[in-house]
Amino acid sequence: MxxxxxxxxxxxxxxxxxxxxxxxxxxxxxxxxxxxxxxxxxxxxxxxxxxxxxxxxxxxxxxxxxxxxxxxxxxxxxxxxxxxxxxxxxxxxxxxxxxxxxxxxxxxxxxxxxxxxxxxxQRIVDSTVDALAVSARQLGVILPLERQVKDFAERHVFPGSPRLVAASPYAGDDMADRARGLDGCDLVVMHCMGYSKEMLDAVRETVDAPVLLSRRxxxxxxxxxx
Incomplete structure (x- = not known):
């Protein structure tokens, strides 16, 4: 065996x-x-x-x-x-x-x-997003914490000026509601391993764009x- x-x-x-x-x-x-x-x-x-x-x-x-x-x-x-x-x-x-x-x-x-x-x-997700976002007009990123929105650019570098919103995968935040802040984006990444398939489905119901799930x-x- x-x-x-x-x-x-x-x-x-x-x-x-x-x-x-x-x-x-x-x-x-x-x-x-x-x-x-x-x-x-x-x-x-x-x-x-x-x-x-x-x-x-x-x-x-x-x-x-x-x-x-x-x-x-x-x-x-x-x-x-x-x-x-x-x-x-x-x-x-x-x-x-x-x-x-x-x-x-x-x-x-x-x-x-x-x-x-x-x-x-981080390297897997960021390099994949970087490769795709070069041709994106507006990248959207979902992060777990509002405080991470402020310092995201210090630890992650993506093309253009990504639009960032916060939604915790652990605190019961409404994913669909938070994802509405990414209306108009043509690529979205759920930038935390805590985001699940169920959360991905909720975001996809709100955002008219491809959505990348980090754990996938x-x-x-x-x-x-x-």
Whole structure:
């Protein structure tokens, strides 16, 4: 029997990411023999005490991430402190014999690993959008947090002047209502791995343009590597 392909999914929140990984794996494993892929999940916030979680929350004015706790609650964390813990976690995962590590965040910057290939969601999504947006008259971007709208251009560079709106995938925001702010855009990207197929459908009902879902772009790349 062939040895299963081993994937480590790494979230900046807490694992397991029951809101992301099963949907991605349905795309990744479609048509593959049963048992072809083994999956393990890791989270930057796993095992942290309430005091430690408070210490990693974003302060006013800080660059931030919106992510998910194991109980489904949203937490807004400091980009700087989260990335420091993420790089330490990735160093440990790099030693565990995985064939591939998949980051479940479209905003992270990481250090290169020594042993394992990494699918960086941000690079996959941003490079795909960049390739398509060159010919777009108006790019629309949906982000999780209003505070991220203000500093988006410092961490992501897209052609033209993208129109940005905020809608949290974790706080119950009305996706269709928020997407109305992108009326007239001819390409839209849902720029967070937390956005689901159901949320994509809600946006597509509102926006008369192609809509890219980050987790689908990443899943497509992972599938090519198995």
């Amino acid at each position: 062939p040895v299963p392909f081993k994937i480590a999914f790494v979230t900046i929140g807490q694992s397991p990411r029951t809101d992301i990984v099963p949907e991605m794996m349905a795309d990744i494993s479609l048509g593959l023999p049963e048992g072809s892929v083994d999956v393990e999940e890791f989270g930057v916030l796993d095992g942290m005490s309430p005091d430690e979680l408070d210490a990693i929350r974003a302060s006013a004015g800080e660059h931030s991430f919106a992510t998910r706790m194991a109980n489904g609650a949203e937490i807004v964390t400091s980009t700087l402190r989260t990335e420091a813990r993420l790089n330490l976690l990735l160093e440990r995962v790099d030693q565990q014999g995985f064939d591939l590590i998949v980051l479940l965040c479209t905003g992270t910057k990481i250090e290169p690993l020594k042993k394992t290939l990494v699918v960086e969601a 772009l990443v899943a497509g790349v992972v599938r090519q590597m198995i």
